Amino acid sequence: MVQAKSWVMVKHFDGFPKDSDFQLKVEELPEPKDGEVLLEAVFLSVDPYMRPFSRLHMKEGDVMIGTQVAKVTQSKNPAFPVGSHVVSHCGWRSHSVSDGADLIPIMADWPSDVSLSLALGTIGMPGLTALYGIEEVLGLQKNETLLVNAAAGAVGNVVGQIAKIKGCKVVGSAGSDAKVAYLRELGFDEAFNYKTVPSLEEALKKAAPEGYDCLFENVGGYFSTVALPQMKTFGRIAVCGSISTYNDGTPQTGPYPHFTMIVKQLKMEGFTQNRWQHKNPESLKRMMAWLKEGKLKCREHVTKGFENMPAAFMGLLRGDNIGKAVVAV
């Protein structure tokens, strides 16, 4: 018998999440049956989608949704031998039993000098989001100018780096001077702190007086309102996220984008990365190759301890992280 811990959302979030919305539960797990495996969490992901998706897909009392890298510690399923690692969508759990159906084995030739935590970041869902947003939604072309916000985060930093690989001019905005310094280190052509610039409009104009061909939108709300008029005619916008609205009790209202979209003849497309999951094995290999060639750099914001999952999640929503926010058990 194994004692498993899990974090339950006891109350739907009202505005910004708080400690009292979460509760740690302990239960005994049964031995795995034929075809099943016992998993032990090694790294857990905290992601912005957990905030809006908790409202869409969870009820009070459910274990928090989420992904983790887990180690197989007991196995009655030959596809997942003891000691192997998988990505599991079992939520905020320290241990879990699975029949394997929802498990994704870690890439077979994962290099021993690359942390498995990156399977939750650059070589995982956020990296794929960046890649598909650029290639499938924006169709970014060499020499174009791309703007990305929340640029020092898990998705944003990969967006900027892939756009540089593709020979583009990249402008990034982020919420602290340390984040801006990191973007410069990554090779962003222009970067600014949206919280301290006197005028967001002027900062966007100064960074790209020629205007933007593409916007990789992670933030939405006010940023979007100011950025849209800075697009070139026929500009393209990939709507990946809208984090500035996730904790709103009352929805934000206008100015509305339609007139700007008409006069600039803009194309805006929302997407979720799972649309292209049939391409994931090839895409992950491609990004791992970029990483090994030094073209993709990775940074993580690691919180230690399963007991700190809620704090790590709230820290992410506050903007504490540079790079991917993960929890190491």
Ligand SMILES: NC(=O)c1ccc[n+]([C@@H]2O[C@H](COP(=O)([O-])OP(=O)(O)OC[C@H]3O[C@@H](n4cnc5c(N)ncnc54)[C@H](OP(=O)(O)O)[C@@H]3O)[C@@H](O)[C@H]2O)c1
């Ligand atoms: N469509 C998809 O399939 C998909 C997949 C993954 C992620 N996403 C979306 O992509 C976006 C980025 O996700 P991520 O995983 O890379 O997270 P992240 O950027 O690592 O972390 C979130 C960042 O958002 C910024 N932020 C927080 N509150 C904000 C606010 N009120 N206004 C502006 N910025 C705020 C903070 O950075 P600053 O300090 O710079 O403000 C924070 O560090 C999110 O909107 C997420 O929902 C979409």
